Amino acid sequence: MENAIIKLNDVCFAYDKETTLRHIDLDIMEGETVVLKGPNGCGKTTLLKLLNGLLFPEQGKYYFSEREVTEKALNDNRFSKWMHQKMGFIFQNADVQLFCGSVYEEIAFGPVQMGLSDEEIKRRCEDVISLLGIEKLRDRAPYHLSGGEKRKVAFACILSMNPEVLVMDEPLAGLDQRSQEWLLKFLESFKAAKKTMVISTHDDYLSRKLADRIIYMNEEHEICKEEENKHEFI
C-alpha cells in the first residue's frame, strides 16, 4: 500500500473573513503528479501556499509525511528545515524567492542552510548549473535576469536541495515557447525520477502530458471534480 505524502483532512482557510478554501480533503501519494485547475481566484495559489507551510488551516488538518503541519510545528527550526528540504516550492513570480547578490550564491543558499560540507555544496551547485544549462548566468545578479531566466534559477535553487516533492504555481506562465518546451521535458525527467509533484496550471497540454490525476476547484473554493489522467492524448 502506497503512502500519502500529503494529506489534507477537511481543511478550511480564510483571508480575513473571505473563505478561500472550503472543506478540502486531498491525499497525494508518493511519486504522484497532481495538477490543480480551476478559475482565477478559486484558491489554487492559497492551497499551494498552505502545502508549503506559508499559510495554515483554520479548521481541519494537514499532514506532510505523516507529521501534522501547524504554525507551532514550523516555528521549530528543525521541523521547518526538515520540511523545506523535502519540499521545494516554485512561486508564480520568481522575484519573491530570489534575494542573493549572484546566481551562484542564490543556488548555494539552500545547501549552506542544510549545513552541507563546502565540497558537497560546490558539487550540488555545479550539477544543477549544468543540468539547467545556466553556466552563463552564474555571476549575474538574479534581480536583473529576465522572467524565464529567473524561473530557471528558481528551479536550480530548489533542485540543489534535492527535494522529494516539488510544488509549482503556474510554472509555464510568462515563458516563451522554447522555455515552455524545455520546462516540460525537465518536469518529465522529474516525474521519471519518481518525485512527487503538485502543479497548478491553466495549461491543458501540461496537464494531459504530466498529470496522473487532475483536481478541479470551483468558485465556491471547493474541490468539485477529480479525474485520473490516462495519458491517452499524447
Ligand SMILES: Nc1ncnc2c1ncn2[C@@H]1O[C@H](COP(=O)(O)OP(=O)(O)OP(=O)(O)O)[C@@H](O)[C@H]1O
Ligand atoms: N493575501 C491575501 N489577502 C486577501 N485575499 C487574498 C490574498 N491572496 C489571495 N486572496 C484572495 O483569495 C482568493 C483566492 O486567491 P488565489 O490566489 O488562491 O487564487 P488562484 O486560484 O490561485 O487564482 P489564479 O488562477 O488567478 O492564480 C481570491 O479571491 C483572492 O483575491
Ligand SMILES: [Mg+2]
Ligand atoms: Mg494563483
